[in-house]
């Protein structure tokens with residue numbers, strides 16, 4: 001696409017030297033060609049194809065896009081093979097949308113597309129899961145390029161590729177809205193979004209929040225919730241999530257220039273702690289799961305935040321694409337670290353995903369959702 005455009009520009013400038021009116025004519029033709037080309041290639045897939053409806057197919061030729069042992073950016077908690085997971089079938093499944101085919105991720109094309117630009121994932125550790133996957137996919141595509149990892153405080157980590165002038169960033173921000181320490185304690189401010197200062201000027205933003213809203217006790221990083229001038233000890237968590245998403249939606253409406261910035265919502269990544277949901281009532285977690293569910297339907301319900309999320313996204317005025325990865329991930333009861341995560345046999349992680357693994361598919365769908 002890029003080189004084709006360039007050759008049109010070449011013929012354009014040669015003609016310019018000769019005949020002005022032919023040049024003008026060519027300009028119109030080139031312009032039209034470019035426009036129709038852009039329309040054709042707006043999406044790498046047929047525009048009426050739902051990439052999120054489909055099934056997982058076993059494909060012996062399917063290889064992960066990187067080897068988790070040679071990617072320097074995978075943290076131990078996602079590196080299931082390194083932590084002793086022996087079964088490998090879970091690496092052989094490919095997501096097959098019902099009505100079309102995904103274009104395989106091409107790291108060089110991606111980097112050329114984002115030359116001079118920055119990408120930022122914003123959210124909790126599921127954002128980190130997807131960020132590490134993307135950085136590894138890029139690393140294996142251009143292993144000899146320079147990758148410069150920078151960590152700023154607790155909240156910002158980024159990998160820059162000076163050879164492509166690309167930055168792939170991660171902003172840890174589990175609620176999207178602010179938690180502020182005050183004399184009273186830590187206040188979760190549902191209508192304050194000062195954290196958004198870090199998001200301005202980025203070319204592609206991928207947001208996510210959900211998993212922290214239901215935390216209680218030790219795992220809950222706030223003491224009070226504030227909405228306007230009202231302070232609450234607690235409130236319905238789905239309501240709180242909804243108010244915060246509304247604040248985020250306002251931020252997007254106020255701050256995003258769609259000509260510069262593409263905005264995605266990562267969707268809600270599901271967990272697998274209850275085998276009843278997949279008709280295996282004896283299973284109290286995802287441990288020992290070696291295969292996804294076949295077909296397209298997950299017997300258990302959808303995570304309940306998804307409904308609120310979709311409601312808010314429908315009201316937002318600026319273009320935000322939802323990576324609606326909940327259903328396809330629900331089928332992957334085999335994709336979690338279980339006892340091959342951070343705390344090994346003492347832990348049980350059925351929330352995050354092994355890398356290589358399911359987040360690679362999220363990134364492949366992201367890749368298929370970007371106009372090239």
Ligand SMILES: *[C@@H]1O[C@H](CO)[C@@H](O)[C@H](O)[C@H]1NC(C)=O
Pocket residue numbers: 099100101
């Ligand atoms: C998807 O790929 C398969 C195998 O390459 C091909 O047979 C099929 O026609 C493709 N489907 C679409 C919708 O392009």
Ligand SMILES: *[C@@H]1O[C@H](CO)[C@@H](O)[C@H](O)[C@H]1NC(C)=O
Pocket residue numbers: 146148149150162
């Ligand atoms: C890596 O990033 C740091 C911080 O931005 C910078 O000081 C350093 O020069 C960079 N190194 C390379 C090799 O680009």
Ligand SMILES: *[C@@H]1O[C@H](CO)[C@@H](O)[C@H](O)[C@H]1NC(C)=O
Pocket residue numbers: 274276277300301
């Ligand atoms: C597991 O899921 C089933 C069906 O959704 C539900 O009835 C049950 O209460 C759940 N068990 C636990 C421990 O959450």
Ligand SMILES: *[C@@H]1O[C@H](CO)[C@@H](O)[C@H](O)[C@H]1NC(C)=O
Pocket residue numbers: 052053297298299324327
């Ligand atoms: C996800 O699955 C549920 C039921 O399993 C279905 O109602 C819903 O339409 C699906 N959503 C998508 C985007 O496929």
